[in-house]
Amino acid sequence: MADFGAEIDAFRTETRDWLEANCPASMRTPLTAEETPWGGRKFKWKNPDSKLWLDRMAEKGWTAPTWPKEYGGGGLSGAQARVLEQELARIKARPALFSFGVWMLGPVLLEYANEDQKREHLPRIVRGEIRWCQGYSEPGAGSDLAGLQTRCEDKGDHFLINGQKVWTSYADQADWIFCLVRTDTTRKHEGISFVLFDMSTPGVEARPIKLISGESPFCETFFSDVKVPKSQMVGRLNGGWDIAKRLLQFERQNISAGGFGGAAGLELEEVALAHVGSVDGKIADGDLRGRVAAHRMDARAFALTVRRVELEAKGGKGLGPAASILKYAAATLNQHKHELMLEAMGADGLGWEGAGFDSRNVRETRAWLRSKGNSIEGGTSEINLNVVAKRVLGLMDHQ
Amino acid sequence: MALLTEEQIMLRDAAKGWVADKAPTMSLRKLRDTGAWVSGYEPGAWKDMAEMGWTGVVIPEVFGGSEFGYRSLGVVLEETGRTLTASPLHATAAAAASALLLGGSDAQKQAWLTRIAAGDVTAALAVDETAHHHPASVALKAEKSGAGYVLTGQKRFVPDAAGADLLVVAARTGGAPGETAGMTLFLVDKGARGLSALPLHAIDNRAHADLTFEATPAEVLGEVDKGWDVLAPTLDRATATLAAEMLGTASQAFEVTLDYLKTRTQFGQLIGSFQAMQHRAAKLFTELELTRSCVEAALDAIDAGDKDVSALVSLAKAKANDTLHLASIEMVQMHGGIGMTDVHDAGLYMKRARVAEALYGSSSYHRDRYASLGGY
Numbered sequence: 001m002a003d004f005g006a007e008i009d010a011f012r013t014e015t016r017d018w019l020e021a022n023c024p025a026s027m028r029t030p031l032t033a034e035e036t037p038w039g040g041r042k043f044k045w046k047n048p049d050s051k052l053w054l055d056r057m058a059e060k061g062w063t064a065p066t067w068p069k070e071y072g073g074g075g076l077s078g079a080q081a082r083v084l085e086q087e088l089a090r091i092k093a094r095p096a097l098f099s100f101g102v103w104m105l106g107p108v109l110l111e112y113a114n115e116d117q118k119r120e121h122l123p124r125i126v127r128g129e130i131r132w133c134q135g136y137s138e139p140g141a142g143s144d145l146a147g148l149q150t151r152c153e154d155k156g157d158h159f160l161i162n163g164q165k166v167w168t169s170y171a172d173q174a175d176w177i178f179c180l181v182r183t184d185t186t187r188k189h190e191g192i193s194f195v196l197f198d199m200s201t202p203g204v205e206a207r208p209i210k211l212i213s214g215e216s217p218f219c220e221t222f223f224s225d226v227k228v229p230k231s232q233m234v235g236r237l238n239g240g241w242d243i244a245k246r247l248l249q250f251e252r253q254n255i256s257a258g259g260f261g262g263a264a265g266l267e268l269e270e271v272a273l274a275h276v277g278s279v280d281g282k283i284a285d286g287d288l289r290g291r292v293a294a295h296r297m298d299a300r301a302f303a304l305t306v307r308r309v310e311l312e313a314k315g316g317k318g319l320g321p322a323a324s325i326l327k328y329a330a331a332t333l334n335q336h337k338h339e340l341m342l343e344a345m346g347a348d349g350l351g352w353e354g355a356g357f358d359s360r361n362v363r364e365t366r367a368w369l370r371s372k373g374n375s376i377e378g379g380t381s382e383i384n385l386n387v388v389a390k391r392v393l394g395l396m397d398h399q
Numbered sequence: 400m401a402l403l404t405e406e407q408i409m410l411r412d413a414a415k416g417w418v419a420d421k422a423p424t425m426s427l428r429k430l431r432d433t434g435a436w437v438s439g440y441e442p443g444a445w446k447d448m449a450e451m452g453w454t455g456v457v458i459p460e461v462f463g464g465s466e467f468g469y470r471s472l473g474v475v476l477e478e479t480g481r482t483l484t485a486s487p488l489h490a491t492a493a494a495a496a497s498a499l500l501l502g503g504s505d506a507q508k509q510a511w512l513t514r515i516a517a518g519d520v521t522a523a524l525a526v527d528e529t530a531h532h533h534p535a536s537v538a539l540k541a542e543k544s545g546a547g548y549v550l551t552g553q554k555r556f557v558p559d560a561a562g563a564d565l566l567v568v569a570a571r572t573g574g575a576p577g578e579t580a581g582m583t584l585f586l587v588d589k590g591a592r593g594l595s596a597l598p599l600h601a602i603d604n605r606a607h608a609d610l611t612f613e614a615t616p617a618e619v620l621g622e623v624d625k626g627w628d629v630l631a632p633t634l635d636r637a638t639a640t641l642a643a644e645m646l647g648t649a650s651q652a653f654e655v656t657l658d659y660l661k662t663r664t665q666f667g668q669l670i671g672s673f674q675a676m677q678h679r680a681a682k683l684f685t686e687l688e689l690t691r692s693c694v695e696a697a698l699d700a701i702d703a704g705d706k707d708v709s710a711l712v713s714l715a716k717a718k719a720n721d722t723l724h725l726a727s728i729e730m731v732q733m734h735g736g737i738g739m740t741d742v743h744d745a746g747l748y749m750k751r752a753r754v755a756e757a758l759y760g761s762s763s764y765h766r767d768r769y770a771s772l773g774g775y
Contacts, residue, residue, distance in 0.1 A: 269775040283775055290763065293770035297714050304692035307400055315402045322692070325685040382678070389677035393657060393684060398672040 011080050015087045022056045023093050024049040031094045033363070038098050040131025041175045050094075057096035058127040064102050067110065072123035078314050100169070101125030101132040103254040105178050108247045112194075112235045121196070133199070134251075135179030135221060136244070137167045143383050145180075146189045146241060150223065152181035159195065159233070161203075161226040167377065171206035171219035174199055178247075184238050194240035197228045213369035214352070251378050252327040253319075266364060268292055268337060272344040288344065295333075295340055302326075302333055321392050328384040331374035338368035400696045406467065407474050413451060414478035421447060422484040424744050430485055431604040438562040439606025440486045440521075449518020454492045457500065457636075462508055463516035469493075469636060470698040473643030480647030483751050485605050487521040489644060490559035494637035495522030498567045502584055502621030502629035511565060511586070523560035524637060525568045525610055526630070528553060532760040534569065534634060535579050535627075539612065541570035548572075548619060549593075550585060550612040558758055561598040561606035564589045567633075568610075568617065573624045582626035585617035592616060602750035635712045638759040639697040642712075642719035645755050646687075646694050649723040652730045652748045653683055659734055676733065683722075683729055690718040710772045713765035720755075720762040727752040 026049045037050045045051040057063050060074060065081040067073020076084065106125050109118055124130045141148040150163025161181055171177070176198055184191030199206065203226040208216035235243050272283045272292050283289035305322055312320045341364050342349045349365050351357030375381040389395045403411065422444060430436045448454055456472040458464025465471075472493055479488060492515065499511050514520045526534050539552030550570050560566065566587040574581025587594060593613035601607050621629045657680060660671030670676055697715035700708045727749040731738035738745040756762070 269770075269773065273775055278775075281774065282770070289770055289775065290766050292775070293766040293773070294717075296773065297717060297766065297769055298689075300714055301689040301693050301718055304400065304696045305689050308692045308695065311400060311402055321684075322688040325681075325688050328681075329685055329689065385678045385681040386674070388681035388684060393677075393680055395657075395660060395671040395677050395680065396669055398674070399668060 008079055008083060012083050012087065015084055016090075018060075019087055019091055019093065022053075023091060024053055027053045027094045027096075028092050029094075030092075035094075036098055037094075037096060037128070038131055038170070038173070039128025040173065041129070042173055043131065053094070054096045054128050061126060063097040063099070063128065064106060064122075064126050067106065067122065067126065071110075071118055072126035097128045099125060099128060099132070100134055101130065104134065104247050104250050105132050107250045108243050109234065111246065112243050116231070117196075117234060130175045131170070131173060133168050133171045133174035133177050133221075134247075135165045135168055135171075135177045138164060139166050142167075143380055145244070146192065148180055148182060148192065150179070150181050151185075152183050152193060152195060152228075154183075154230075155227075157230070159228045159230060161195070161197075161223045161228055163223050165221040165223075166209075166218075168206065168219045168221040169217055171199065171221045172208050172216075174206075177204075177221070178234075180240055180244050183240075187238070189241045190238055192240040192244065193237055194234045194243040195228055196232045196234060197226065201226050201228070203227075211370065212372070213366045215366065215370065217370075248379065252384075253323070266341070266360060268295065268341055268344065271341060271364075275345050275348055288340075292340060292344070295336055298333055299337070302329055305329070324388050324392050325384075327379060328381050328388070331381055331384075334374050335371045338364070338371040342368045400692070400699050401470075403470075403474065407471050410456075410467070410471055411474045411478060414453075414475045417447065417451065418478050418482050418484060422479065422482050422486075424482050424747055427483050427485050427604060427747060436485070436600070436604040436606060437598045439559050440562070444484070444486055445518060445521070448486065448488055449516075453488060454518050455512075455516030456492060457496055458492075458512050458516045459500075462512035464512070468698075468702040469640060470695070470702055472640055473694065473698045476640055476644040477647035477650075480644035481651035483603075483648065483747055487523070487559045487563065487606070489637070489641060490523040490563065491515055491521045493640040494524035494558075494633070495563075495565065495567045497636040498524060498584060498620065498629060498633040501632055502626075507586065507618075507620065520564040521559075521562060522565040522567065523557055523563035524633065525554040525557040525560060525566050526634070527557075528555050530555065532757070532764055534630060536576045537569045537571055537582055538576040539568070539570045541572045541583055541585060541617065544614070544616070548583075548585065548617050549614040550587065550617045551614055552612055554610040554612075556599060556601075556607050557610055559606050560610060561596055561608040566594075566610070567620060568612075569626060569630055570617070572626075579627040579631075581624050582630060583623045584620040584626040584629055586620050587612070587615060587617045601754060603754040605751075605754070607754075632708075634759065635708055636701055638716050639694070639701060639712045641755060641759055642694045642715040643698065645719040645723045645752075646690055648748060648751060648755070649690070649719070649726040650687060652723070652726040652745075652752075653680075653687060655744065656680075656726075656730045656733050663735075670733075679729060679733075683726060686718075686722040686725060690715075690722040693718045710769055713760075713769040713772070716760055717762040717765040717769070720765070723752045724756060 026047060035047050035050055037054055061069060061072055062074045062084060065074035065076045065084055069075035102125055106122060109121060136145060138148050138150060153160045176196060179195050181193055181195055182191055183193040203224045205222045206219040209218050209220060210216050269292055272288060276288060277284040283292060309323045345361055348361050351362050351365060353362060452465050453475050455464030456467045457469055459466045476489060496515050499508055515522060528538060539550060541548045541550050550568060568585045568587050570583055570585055571581055572583040593615040595611045597609040599607045599609060660676055661669060663670045693715040697711040700711045730745045730748055734743060734745050737743050
């Protein structure tokens with residue numbers, strides 16, 4: 001990785017010194033679900049260090065390290081960004097910002113938005129000032145996303161939006177939405193546009209959906225006569241599908257690269273050792289031990305594949321075929337992990353809440369339930385397999 | 400983990416070309432049908448391999464090799480694995496050569512590595528004595544005799560040993576079977592007194608053999624009682640390179656099957672248009688991609704001398720085992736009846752798959768090892 005020799009070494013030293021001086025001590029402890037730094041206008045900062053850490057990182061543009069400096073990004077090369085990542089990992093620093101703006105919207109704005117839109121939105125994403133949500137799925141448009149019906153009519157000086165979205169992640173906590181709307185009812189894919197608007201606009205309502213895990217990370221989002229300035233359409237009228245697909249690539253890549261999971265949970269083998277017991281340092285239940293090892297190996301294989309995809313992309317080969325399998329593999333892996341975790345915890349993992357159960361175990365149990373969505377959200381596993389079969393393997397459609 | 404270098408890409412392309420031209424699966428059929436499997440290879444093929452430098456890929460230049468490293472050897476074996484090329488390349492240039500490299504004296508290296516690199520001799524690594532790979536269980540006895548040692552005991556199913564000129568043998572000079580201490584490695588010449596080889600007609604038609612030693616004179620390789628220090632890293636190298644060969648075998652099995660899905664019609668449709676087929680193909684492809692990452696990481700870790708080599712090698716072998724297993728089963732099933740016939744190659748792939756899965760450790764062996772290395 002010594003592409004640029006001395007230059008990159010200097011950057012590493014500089015970065016290390018800066019992180020040493022600027023990363024607060026509490027930001028070097030494992031991230032907890034409560035302290036996940038989402039930012040935005042409505043956000044309550046539980047730990048003031050989280051805000052300090054975000055502000056310092058944003059000041060350097062390092063919440064979006066490879067975005068151009070003119071839009072608030074870090075302006076780093078791929079090699080420098082990799083160094084930053086390694087140095088952050090070295091001190092076990094928490095991510096400074098969790099952001100759909102950074103992961104999904106920003107990359108497509110850089111490609112498709114006009115100059116005014118870039119200048120308005122990108123710096124505020126970098127600084128974590130605006131929290132974004134994704135208006136994609138609808139009650140009648142899940143796997144068949146392009147079947148979406150939310151209407152967007154041209155009313156001369158503005159657009160008027162009516163309809164409903166569903167599975168909108170954190171819509172109740174978001175400030176703005178990037179939204180797919182129908183601007184032509186006579187064509188399917190070519191009748192979709194990509195618009196941005198403020199969630200506080202009159203006529204927007206987000207209702208949280210309670211999940212089997214007891215949490216409500218998703219909402220039903222309703223739009224009735226929502227007025228949107230025409231300057232807030234990204235790309236051309238009826239040209240939204242390409243942007244939508246591109247954004248999905250970033251979403252799947254992001255899910256893939258980090259895998260599912262978010263906040264650090266318990267280690268599977270440690271849970272198994274603690275709850276099942278050990279003989280000569282080995283998990284006492286030999287069958288479970290074998291399956292724990294198989295899972296840990298699958299997780300390692302996945303991490304190595306993510307690394308290989310990154311290397312191949314940097315090697316100028318673009319995203320190779322391996323990239324296409326990551327989302328499916330990540331979902332399968334995370335669900336398998338949580339099933340094993342639940343099994344390993346035994347009775348201690350069967351608690352919903354309250355006395356008699358350790359809160360860390362309850363969190364794992366809730367995470368098990370939440371993980372069932374991994375093979376549904378961001379494209380179901382079945383759709384992922386269709387995509388691999390058709391686009392990568394060249395298998396044909398049924399006639 | 401790294402991308403292939405230009406040298407490695409050239410090596411791969413050359414191997415691809417040679418394999419297609421000189422070692423299609425028809426060559427294996429010929430070995431099988433003429434009974435020539437006993438010697439395990441065609442002398443012409445071995446000569447070609449030596450001329451192309453494959454025999455010396457991990458051998459230092461001073462001994463006539465190119466010292467391109469294990470990733471490079473993996474690149475070649477992946478290609479020979481594609482067509483099930485029967486040759487002593489893995490046994491000689493990966494397994495035995497590694498033992499000599501890691502444990503040999505200068506004189507032993509000079510004597511054997513130069514000849515291996517030149518393609519003048521073939522060699523095999525003899526470790527296991529029972530039905531399953533378990534290197535610590537070595538019981539074969541080595542006793543002092545005059546200035547040297549003699550070996551007495553048996554080795555089971557030694558890969559590609561039937562025609563090998565040189566054997567690297569793990570034997571016990573101390574300790575008890577199950578212990579890693581007290582093991583010593585020995586070199587035994589093909590013509591040594593008291594050595595007999597029983598060629599095994601196995602399902603993969605390779606030249607495996609059972610070996611019997613009766614007071615057979617042997618030369619110590621490395622240090623007495625400390626053979627494990629050489630054997631363990633040698634096994635890692637042999638295992639990772641075998642996993643590379645298996646990755647090639649699995650990839651080819653998949654690609655042949657994918658072609659069939661695109662040509663066979665039933666109910667007026669290409670069978671590859673059925674979702675039941677598409678999803679299974681996509682899942683197998685997913686496993687192949689994951690396996691490739693593990694194999695490349697293990698080989699790169701060997702070349703870089705990483706601490707983590709053993710875990711990565713167990714990961715690579717277990718994944719290669721499971722993926723090749725699945726690919727071989729799907730190859731037969733997706734071909735339907737034709738996949739059950741001898742005239743089709745599916746059977747050849749499945750038979751070689753099961754042998755390779757067992758050699759140097761099954762998946763359960765490597766999962767157990769991975770867990771132990773991880774402290775659970």
